[in-house]
Amino acid sequence: MMLIDTHTHIYMEAFDEDREEVIRNAASNGVEYMVLPNVDTETTARLKSVVNEYPEKLFPAMGLHPTSVKADYKAVLEGIEQEFQERKYYAVGEIGIDLHWDKTFLKQQQEAFARQIEWSLTYDLPIIIHARKSYNEIFQVLNTFKGQNVRGIFHCFSGSYEQAKKIADMGFLMGIGGVLTFKNSKLGETVRHFDLKYFVLETDAPYLAPTPYRGKRNQPAYVRLVARKMADIFNVEIENIAKSTTNNAAKLFRLENI
Numbered sequence: 600m601m602l603i604d605t606h607t608h609i610y611m612e613a614f615d616e617d618r619e620e621v622i623r624n625a626a627s628n629g630v631e632y633m634v635l636p637n638v639d640t641e642t643t644a645r646l647k648s649v650v651n652e653y654p655e656k657l658f659p660a661m662g663l664h665p666t667s668v669k670a671d672y673k674a675v676l677e678g679i680e681q682e683f684q685e686r687k688y689y690a691v692g693e694i695g696i697d698l699h700w701d702k703t704f705l706k707q708q709q710e711a712f713a714r715q716i717e718w719s720l721t722y723d724l725p726i727i728i729h730a731r732k733s734y735n736e737i738f739q740v741l742n743t744f745k746g747q748n749v750r751g752i753f754h755c756f757s758g759s760y761e762q763a764k765k766i767a768d769m770g771f772l773m774g775i776g777g778v779l780t781f782k783n784s785k786l787g788e789t790v791r792h793f794d795l796k797y798f799v800l801e802t803d804a805p806y807l808a809p810t811p812y813r814g815k816r817n818q819p820a821y822v823r824l825v826a827r828k829m830a831d832i833f834n835v836e837i838e839n840i841a842k843s844t845t846n847n848a849a850k851l852f853r854l855e856n857i
């Protein structure tokens with residue numbers, strides 16, 4: 600059985616002590632490959648150096664996270680765009696709009712999101728979307744690109760049936776993580792109405808660890824727990840979940856030989 604963690608931040612300091620073991624542990628749980636989205640200019644060097652250590656297993660994405668979008672975002676984006684000239688990236692991410700913490704830079708967040716979607720078209724890459732209390736604002740920006748074949752993932756999806764329907768209708772995928780396993784989560788009731796072709800699995804490690812590790816450091820191996828829960832919800836074998844989510848991810852990110 601092979602699983603892909605389509606969203607993990609194992610380049611962060613939280614893994615400095617035991618990164619090699621974490622990657623080995625992932626592999627022994629079937630999680631052979633991982634996609635690593637960038638956050639901002641502070642994380643870029645770390646991201647690249649970790650990916651360079653495991654080039655066969657780790658696939659980097661480059662972008663500016665919405666919570667890092669401030670008044671100076673234009674200059675920051677110029678620097679980040681340079682990265683696409685320097686090496687291969689598999690996606691633009693993570694990008695989007697986050698209105699949970701702070702709405703001060705909403706306009707800048709919308710502009711930075713739109714600008715980075717343009718990159719995805721220029722470089723023919725999928726986008727990894729971070730949406731928090733911002734689905735309507737995200738859909739508004741995406742609507743301005745209608746007909747241009749923007750593709751990607753709504754990472755850490757935990758929205759409503761209507762939002763899921765909209766995402767599926769646009770041809771986007773939903774990234775399902777630890778939230779699915781939480782005790783009072785309604786996500787299982789939502790996702791069961793959709794075909795498995797709309798889903799990929801992720802951890803968002805070190806955040807959002809699934810049950811029974813909720814509140815602890817998350818790690819890519821735990822994708823297996825999310826797959827297990829998906830299998831229960833869809834009433835299929837875990838192998839079916841692995842096969843379909845891995846295929847969906849490989850196709851979206853154009854991972855060859857997987």
Ligand code: NI
Pocket residue numbers: 606608636693803
């Ligand atoms: Ni993330």
